[in-house]
Amino acid sequence: MAQNPPPTKHHRRVVDYCSDEEEEDEEFVIEEELNKLSALIETSLANAFGFACCDELAVDENLETKRLSAHLRLILTPLSSSKKEEMKNACEECLTTLWRVLRDESCGWDKPTYRECFVLSSLRLSLCTLLEGNLQEAMECLDTALILGCPGEMARPFVRLLEKLLRRSAGGGNRASSNSLVKKQKVAAREKALVVDNVLPSSSSLVPKILHPLERMNDNATWEEFKVMYFNKDMPVQLPSDKSMPCVEKWRDLAYFKERFGKRLIPLEVGKYDDVENWKEEIVPLEVFIDEHLAPDILKKGDKNSFVSYLAQHQLFEQIPQLAMDFEIPTWCNAGQFERCNIWLGTSNTITPCHFDSYDNIFGQVFGYKFVRLYLESDSQFMYKSGGDWETTRSWNVKDNDDRDADDNSEKKETKKKFRNAQGNISRVDVEAPDLEKFPEFAKATPMDVILGPGDFIYIPSRTWHYVRSLTVSCSLNFLF
Template sequence: MAATGSAEGASDSPALWAEVRALLPRAEEGLTLALSGEVEDCVLPLLRRARSLLYGAAGRPGAATAAALERLSDVLRDYSWEKLNAGPWREVGKGWRQVYAYGCLFGALAEVAAGRPLARAVRLCDLGLLMGASVLDNVLARLVRALQPHLPRAAPRDGARAQSVRPEAPPPCAVQHEELIPHLRCPSLEHFRDNYLVPQRPVVLEGVMDHWPCMKKWSVDYFCQVAGCRTVPVELGARYTDEEWSQQLMTVSDFISQYIMDEIPELKEDISIPDYCCLGEGEEDDITINAWFGPGGTVSPLHQDPQQNFLAQVLGRKYIRLYSPQDSENLYPHESQILHNTSQVDVEDPDLVKFPNFTKAAFQSCILMPGQILFIPVKYWHYVRSLELSFSVSFWWS
């Protein structure tokens, strides 16, 4: 790991500024400030002014220039933040998301130029990645990757490191018609296609992820070391249908201390896209990868997804139930558009007076163990409950 210069990881190294500056176009005109959508006329002059400050210095910007760049960054982020939160997310113009990303970029660069500790620069990059849109060939992802080696490796607090989680038994079966999901070890592509993908039958795959680095490397300590300083969106609450459920942005280290992929490439490099995804119609770039990390007792209510899903279990165990799309009427989906893919039934404690036909729905179940991958066909209803501290990776593909 590179020397940091302070306990918090300082940015006063000329070599670091040279590395960061090399991520940007060499000439000012190369930083085009192109926006994919209309924004208010007052914004572009601010962007151009920030660009001029960045390129005006022959070398590393001085303290006054860095301070001016920081002020412009604050204005750009504050102004675009109001636009990002003025209505439904789908109605936010991409141009405003790019303005926010540029504001985060200029702010992070100002932090490095001023020689300050790097934690705030990394957080600005993460906020731009989460709320902004890609600019300059995804420069924020490249910038945060350059900064992270200069940060000290975080460690979990003693409470998080020493925490032991008592495994819980799977919930009792409230209805009949249950069968176990079949297990299969490293089937050929043809066998998987003909017997499971085409007929849309769930199956647990074994041995497929034995060679993934995550199977040997991943632990709570490892997450803190690699990504403790990174900011991520965290879901707070046992299940997303609860009234008290919410989302919050916090660092990975804080999340682990308090409550227990694209933005953190070090973790993404430890997994592999299952070969069976090549049987789909889309390209590899169309595959959506999500990581699910949480304590025992965390529940994903009975719901369905619009794509095929491989759920790969890395740490801990999960109890999973699957219901066929043919039973959708017996599962009582919410009527609202937002939750139309989610059942109203509490699988663990169903209200059979309110939802009497739930007893007619047959289901398959399994306890997904570390090293196993569950194939969930498109539109299959699935209920997931973590039995202990758990880390899973899902691959959505078409």
Template sequence: MARLWSKISALLPHNEEQFPLQFSDKVESSVVEMLKRSRLQLYSDSTSASRMLNAQIILDFSWEKLNMGTWRLVDKEWRRVYSYGCLFKVGALCREDPSADEVLQAVRTCDMGLLMGAAIMDNVLQVIVQILQDEVRKSTKEEDKNDLTEAKRIKMESPRIPVIKEELAVPRIKCPSLESFNTNYLLPLKPVILEGIIEHWPALNQHPWSIEYLRSVAGCRTVPVEVGSRYTDEEWSQTLLTVNEFIDRYILNKDGGKGVGYLAQHQLFDQIPELKEDIRPPDYCCLGEGDEDDITVNAWFGPGGTVSPLHQDPQQNFLAQVVGSKYIRLYSPEDTDKLYPHQSQLLHNTSQVEVENPDTERFPEFAKAPYVECVLQPGDVLYIPVRHWHYVRSLELSFSVSFWWS
């Protein structure tokens, strides 16, 4: 494992003097001194325990700062402090002869820095985690055959596909020109399913996404997971799990646990570049006002039965289906009054109505709201116009990618 530290140290400045540690006066001098002490230890022969202790003090102190109030009000300086703490902890874990468990702990530490911190030193944590992940792959044995058998069983189970009446079906069109899409769907804000526009994605052909593939490229990575079948449920919560833990617990149900978990987040593709390289923003996004950097890309991975309650988003949306199928229903923003949005500011963009089992006494106008619906299959891309209400239910194990753009 000595070669592991040589690879990591090659990414760092050659000496302590070249290692940047500059903060505004928002960061207490005592914290800056602790950072400088950890920097010194990075280039000296301190004990592993001493390095770990100082790094953990930095992490604990900055973690409190990150969790003192609303996330958007957290000063970026404290996010940078947290990232430096993660870097120093990785140094403490990997400096000598790390065990396999210590390498995994270092991967998690990098992920926490990527999720909660801010980029430092040309986003060095992202580069380090790739080196660590390669080390994990070398030492990881082939997946248990029982896992593969269970994954294949899940794929073979046929979902119950709802019957879509022709008059309610979202229209489908194959590879329309930019001008045709703009005139017939974007400007009038009409939902449509676009066929044949993502067939070139590696995620659909060169190395199709699957449980096995996700394990191979991201199994040891720590990601945010939504626990609960829908975010409006009282028991809904969020937690951090490795991708392997998520698959074992909520896809394969290895521990016999109940409940539904859903990997739904916009940072997955920044965290795991291998997955980002497997997809491409639809060409039609160029009709928007921003450039490609302004597109928000979200991952949605979970078992059948997961529901996104009827809600609306403030941007245009292309929902691309990669694995499995989903039932989707859409309502025009013109019928918002019939959809009974929550009164609270937090959920004002979400309907109170349970779409497929509505309470007609509480919500009598809901039945009068016209809608269109569809079943999205692998390779389909649904255009969801800005502020159009949409309800989504996974019919089986499903992986989708959404592109939000203005």
């Protein structure tokens, strides 16, 4: 019989990626690479879904949607110098229209064809922009497409070409002066206090007392014991820690992210989760997130942070696969079929309200600290599950909105409230400060608490209620299976 795999070992990467940064690109010819990518759009992607997308958009009664179809047909034709400007304009008009539909209308992208059109327009625009020599703008096109649903494997050849060109552009000139510049950048970054201190601030008002600790597995427990005692019983548990992953030490120096990937765009949630009026989503460069959000919070040294922002539940490793080389999928995920990995990077005091998911979840802390409170599925009768309407089914404080009729954006705000909790899997109770007069049955629910630090992991079974609050600037990964 085969031996059990050690519980802290890993078995595979989230994304298949082979770094070619050290390779010599002497044989690299940009025209050939561009032709390959252009042909990919005109043949493989066009035949897979592009032409069908055109046909579906064309039969829509909306004239604007019909124009999208006409533009997309042009986008799918072979790229030539004579048509480059016309094709670029078609891409930009498609993207402008689709952005407006996504942001301004209550239904958002209610058709798969909208997302498909956005992805194809973004990929083509990246090539048109690249031909003009605007490498960073071309990468921003790809990042936006990836953020809004482009599959990572589809965009990867485009991203890799741009990475090669950006490295070549940055590597020009004298090697010594280039190395000197890099050293100066590293020193400057560290002077800005970009290193996260992996110490839990005991004096911070953010740190709760643990009265009902989550059960912890023995450090020598086997994978089979995990499956029999916890996975098969849908029982949450704290798993053995693993600080051997390169990301645990490497990523807490935010200068690494800033120097390597600072220009890359990311989706950001800005504002406290319970402040519906001011909460918003933005797409910003990673370096802006670090300099304007994370660095100021690090300098507070554990004091309560009033400015909250979160790179939340994002598949960053499809977008920047190099980062996936710094960790591997935990062996515990062998209990099921691995689906995806998300990153959660943010300031202190970010909150994910109490909810449940349909996937099993291995949640791991990379750096910083988070407080997690869990409730078994059997406590669902006490959790006051939301019905989907954000305004009427939540217990978080909401400002009086009697003056909304005078607000030109009132309809948009109402729509935003309704759709933020459309899944109906969120508890109406603030589990750290419950209103037991309004939710008396909640007192019967039994919490399980844990504070996670660097290298700590927990298993959260599907349909297990869980609430998460960051105690410091922190980064987490969750592996869904």
